[in-house]
Amino acid sequence: MESLYAITTGILTACGLFLTLRGRSFPVVVGLTLLSYAVNLFLFSMGGLTTNGAVIVDGPGDYADPLPQALVLTAIVIGFAMTAFAVILAMRARGDMGNDHVDGRQTDEPREERR
């Protein structure tokens, strides 16, 4: 179980990183999202993988580690804010530069109709 989990995290990381190395902004944003999934899974697993141990405390019992869960919960929300910021920055860059390349250089790409 643990090895499968680790392999999945690894593959998610690799896929996310490959996309962040691309040259256009949208794949980079998608890659960042993928990477944040991987990071969240990784952090979450720091408390160990527990089955049927949701931390709704009611007397002593075999509970999952609540601390990584709390950390990951906020990380998910912040991750959304970051993705949103990145993608809107990408839109802005396209609006100002005329292309969606990550290097942000102005090009003379034929402009589409503007409003």
Next chain:
Amino acid sequence: MTLLWIVLLPLLGVLVPVLTERRGRRFCSLTTALLPALALLLTLSQVPDLAAGETLRFAVEWIPALGLDLAFRLDGLSVLFNILILGIGLLILLYAHYYLSPEEPFGRFHAYLILFMTSMVGIVMADNLLLLWLFWEMTSLSSFLLIGFWSHQSDARKGARMALTVTGAGGLALLAGLLLLGDMVGSFDMNVVLSSADVILADPRYPMMLGLVLLGAFTKSAQFPFQFWLPHAMAAPTPVSAYLHSATMVKAGIFLMARLHPAIAGSELWSVVVTLVGMATMLYGAWFALLKTDLKGILAFSTVSHLGLITALLGIGSPMAILAALFHILNHATFKGALFMSAGIIDHETGTRDISKLGGLRRAMPVTALLMTLAAASMAGVPLLNGFLSKEMFFTETVDASLLGGLGWLLPLLATLGGVLSVAYSLRMVHAVFFKPAKTAPPKFPHEPPWLMRAPVVLLVILCVVVGLLPAAMATGLLDLATQAVLGESLDFHLAIWHGFNLPLAMSAIALAAGIMLYGIHPSIRRFVRQFGITDARQIFEGSIQRLVVRSQALTTRMENGSLQRYMSLLLSAALLLATLGLFDLPHLAGSRAEGELDGMLIVGAALLIFGAVGTVVTHRYRLISLLMLSVVGLLVSLTFARFSAPDLALTQLSVEVVTMILLMLALFFLPQKTPRESSAHRTIRDIALASSLGMVVASLNYAVLTRETESISSFFLANSVPGGGGHNVVNVILVDFRGFDTLGEITVLAIAGLAIFKLLNRLRLFMPHSDGEGRVWSPDRYPMILTSISQWLLPLALLVSVFIFLRGHNQPGGGFIAGLVTAVALILVYMARGVEWTQSRLDFPYQPVAIGGVAVATLTGLGSWLFGRPFLTSAFGHFKLPLVGEFELATAMLFDLGVYLAVVGATLMILANLGKVTTPHRPSKDTQTATSKEKR
């Protein structure tokens, strides 16, 4: 307190010229002189106390954690230097008043000069090693400003830069040395340091410390091989050269050696290194002084030479040598100050400083000629002038020194050689300027300067003569105090002109006779030397600086070529390297913990997850498909959380997944639908290799952690959640209670991100495609009927659900984050189904205040606990009973969670609703009026 004022008065004096500059030049100069003069008087007023054998000290704690105190001391050495710094400084102010032309910014000049004066006073009075270093750096900086004062001249700029580079680098070495010294002794307090010579000399780090401290002193005092900056600093206005490069700054290194002499000088290493460096510097300087034709150049090299002489004396280090060194510091300051100012007068009057163009000036400027001749004679060591006395003491010490063993005869020989050279260059300078007939007429017709401009020179030359004639009466008191400060005990000495016929007298006689002869043959020497070609120190220095700049630029452009992809791959390679190194340290990858059972669900889930992730990558050029693949991954991640006992995470992930998809879809509307194929095969292979190696590293790390037993602090949270936080859902209690401060930070970040996005979207001009990538026109049915009807039913239901999730959050999966996201999704659905216009007419409020209000509610809840005298964010809870509802619980954490809820709703809607508005004519802008007027245009 008086001690503090001696430093503080000049410091305040820095402001005076700046404030009085507009009131006229005379007023400005006079008021500027006031505070330093007061400081000088204060110094002198302390002398009686000192004579009684006290060392005056003053200390206030400044940064005790670093051992840095605002501590000053006044002993004989400080008094000697204070008199030099403040006394000559005042003379220089008077001189500069006449020297600078009226259009120059004299207020600024005076301010720099006084700033420099303050830092020198600070060095000589500092009673703490770190404080001393602080003032040391201040002298480097203020002298940079002074040397580069004529910043329109390239020479001045380069000279200033060179001086700063050399002395600044020396300053860093000195800092390291002083830190080492303080570490050996255990204190930065000067008294402690000076009295722990045994500890210091026995420490194995002594040679390194000595090297670093001497590096600082040698660079500052222009000792060989760092002497090259001083002649180039002569690009400064002459008052600066006279002040910094004869009397004060270059003596700072010598002062440091004298100050630390009791602590660090007691080794053979010190004697040999310092003496030899001093001797080498003395000869080097004297030799080049003979060859230079620029008046200030000659003086600069002669200064280098005399500094070497003093350094050599400090290296020899016997009590009489120390006395001779201090005496020569005093004498050199008087005659060299007079010479520099005379050189400035000649430059000022004739328009040139080149002695090959000057000549016969004794007729035009008889008084200046007399003064300069006397000063130069003192420099050459002619009897009955003060230079003779200290130079003869130097000769005596070289004869008596027990250094270098069998080669001990070398020191007197070299000293005599130095004496010969200094006679020759002094004679040459005076003869060429005043007595030799001029070959060409000088650029300006020379005449005597105003008497007040000459007054400082007159005063200094009178001192030269009087001290030379009556040394015992004039200098004994001050020197007694100063030697006492360095040696720690009173030295019995008698200054006299005549010591009988002895070896030093013979050396002086030889120096005079041979010097005159050397001057006679010096034209042929100059011709001989000219064959070698001159390597200018500045060319070497500038060349190496330029090479450094070129190389670092090349490196920068290699590293930073403006390509984000390049940075990313560099960053990832570095991460890969570091993480791999970490993995190498593990003995085995797998730990001791047994693996859990695999079941079919897990395998299918993992397979789907991997499929989604790989699919996202493979289809990444077709952006919409890639996005759909990404959503598969998101959903499965949410299921993973559910599977591994994290219902809160599963709920959060699910709702975030929904808003993320809406966000990316909206964004994709404005971005190209396809990614062009750009990467070369080579690049693609490289990226795959990099990404997959990092993936493997992450997988290995993850596996390594998962198979090991981990110590967790979570038992505390599990145990205290119900009794301490009043909630059964530990994750929620951690978020709103135990780690509430973190959560407050995170919702603040969320709100800030929302605001930043709002601002980015403001007046965004974008392509508005009317068709998709394949050219299919968008459906004209913007608000499909089914969606509209369903959303209408869904909204109240969803809101009800979110209230439910919010309320139960403390005890069951749920809470402010999830409830906020659910509410946001419900509202967004209405936007999508009905359009901005319809929704806005019904939900007529901006979201920014909601988000900010949420953060405010959370903060105020935290602050509320202060009212009850508890720390920030302390929670309280109680159980209440209501009829019908039964027992329920209220906690302040609930209020905090409400803040979280509002912040999440506000920020999410701020992002999505505003982005959505971009797709319609209702774009976000400052107000709708300007937006519509833009539409018309």
